[in-house]
Amino acid sequence: MIAEEGTMLVEKGPILVEEGPMLAEEGTMLVEKGTMIEEGRTMLVEKGPILAEEKTILLESKDLLSDFITVLVVELQSLMGMFLYLPHGISSSPYSHLLDPNMWVEIYDVFTRDACSLLGLSVDSPLSVCVNAGCTALPALLNIKQVMLQRQVTGIWNGKDELPIEIDLGQDSRYHSVFACPILRQQSTENNPPMRLICGHVISRDALNKLSNGNKLKCPYCPIEQSPSDARLIYF
Ligand SMILES: [Zn+2]
Incomplete structure (x- = not known):
């Protein structure tokens, strides 16, 4: 028995000698991989706050932009794609054109046109x-x-x-009517809307309050005497 075991051990000897360097190589590789994993972990820990910020941006944009998804599919896809490059900087990404200063000029123009269109006003002077x-x-x-x-x-x-x-x-030349108070010579606003007096003349609410004398008001045009509470708000 001992002689047999001796023979087996002698046979295994060269095999083990061959495996030795391989194991040593594997050892080196594992040590290298270990270092890489450690480095990756450090990077992830460092990026943690940035990723949290990105998550907040994504969640906020989901709330803000979901209403526009049906009409701005391509634009929103592009915007979402841009977020992927946030950690490395958008200026060196394929989306760098979105940071072009000319975009601000364009946005300014779009906002002015939209605001004028909503209010029924002319964009031009x-x-x-x-x-x-x-x-x-x-x-x-x-x-x-x-x-x-x-x-x-x-x-x-x-x-x-x-x-x-x-x-x-x-x-293109049809605009929403505007009312300028003939007394105060100011355009009416939501806080100072036009008021129709019982005689049919219209003045702004601020003017009406200024002209009122207690429970009496004399129309600055007719001048019919009336109560300020009889005046009715005019909606455009
Ligand atoms: Zn009047």
């Missing part, structure tokens, strides 16, 4: 609106003037506020 309306209407007015001269009916156009014909300026 009132002067340019008037000039454009005049340019659109002038050919038709010159035409009608010519016709009236030919038929010798110029008297119809008596030069008062009204034009002899209606001229369509197009949908």
